[in-house]
Amino acid sequence: MLRLAVPILVAALGILPARAEVLTIYTYDSFIGDWGPGPAIEEAFEARCGCSIAWTAVEDAAVLLSRLRLEGTATRADVVLGLDTNLQAEAQAEGLVQAHGLDLDGLALPFDWSDPVFVPFDYGYFAIVYDSERVPAPPASLDALTSGEAEPKLIIQDPRTSTPGLGLMLWLKAVYGEDAGAAWKGLARRTLTVTPGWGEAYGLFLEGEAPMVLSYTTSPAYHRMVEGTDRYRAIIFPEGHYMQVEVAAMSAHTERAELARDFLAFIGEPGFQATIPTGNWMYPAIELGDALPEAFRTLPRPDRAILLPPEEVRRNRSAWTREWLDAMSAP
Secondary structure, three states: OHHHHHHHHHHHHHOOOOOOOEEEEEEEHHHHOOOOOHHHHHHHHHHHHOOEEEEEEEOOHHHHHHHHHHHHHHOOOOEEEEEEHHHHHHHHHOOOEEOOOOOOOOOOOOOOOOOOOOEEEEEEEEEEEEEOOOOOOOOOOHHHHHHOOOOOOEEEEOOOOOHHHHHHHHHHHHHHHHHHHHHHHHHHHHEEEEEOOHHHHHHHHHOOOOOEEEEEOOHHHHHHHHHOOOOEEEEOOOOOEEEEEEEEEEEOOOOOHHHHHHHHHHHOOHHHHOOHHHHOOOEEOOOOHHHOOHHHHOOOOOOOEEOOOHHHHHHHHHHHHHHHHHHHHOO
16 A cells, blocks of 8 residues: 555656745735725736735734734744834844845835835825815814814824724824924814724715825725715825835745745835725825826825834833823813
8 A cells, every 4th residue: 555655656756846935924804805905916926926915904004013022932923024114123022033135226215215124015195085075175274274273173093903093193103203292282172082093984975974095196086986976075285295115025934934934025026016996095105107097196195294213102102102192181
């Protein structure tokens, strides 16, 4: 029996993929939804690596970082995809990620990127999106938003559980500095509710609960391309807009470092990047040329982009969150 079994086993091995490994990627829910970029990325990468991707998704990047902390050395993650620059310093300081060793010269972000650990996969600008049929004259500036009337109402996200919520907190801090608490008290007057994540907030906005919501300058591209309407628009503020740069990294505890590095290299290729504009509704991290949808090419962009250094965010995040809580709970 053994003499017969060995040739059969060898033949069977001969038809297996060259590397039948499973790459486990931790990310957030919307990235791997049917409408997100995950399914197309999975198909494209598996076709070239001879491996399989296993996704593990949580609600938001802030929750993703918490999960990595809790799992520690026992994590199953090979790649972490979906943190942003506001969380990367915490992930690095806590030893959750490791250097990628890649050449990132082909990126096309609005600024130079040379981080040895994190690979950016998209970027965008936070913005207040409004329903033009309900708000014909929205606040024209960030100052008008935070110091004006209590109407029209706004839906925002919690900075403790949501990267857009964290982005708004840093946006006000970068613009108002020591006066950020006063700005938050002004914004609280027109805030209808604070949701745990972006999906809940945008869903309430589309249901008509409030005519304004914290989202992205690129959100109107979805409505234009999918629904054929310009009804929903982003306000461009003269004070500038806080950026979100989403990143991926190798887990510090992966046992498949070579495969994880291959995936990080794939992020910078058209096979990954072409899925971003109409999958994640963000700007790609490389130049796509004519492959970038027309709706993105005509979107208004802020004159001034704001992004605080990751290490400054790490040092001050807890204190600034307490300031936000105090201001939002003040009578």
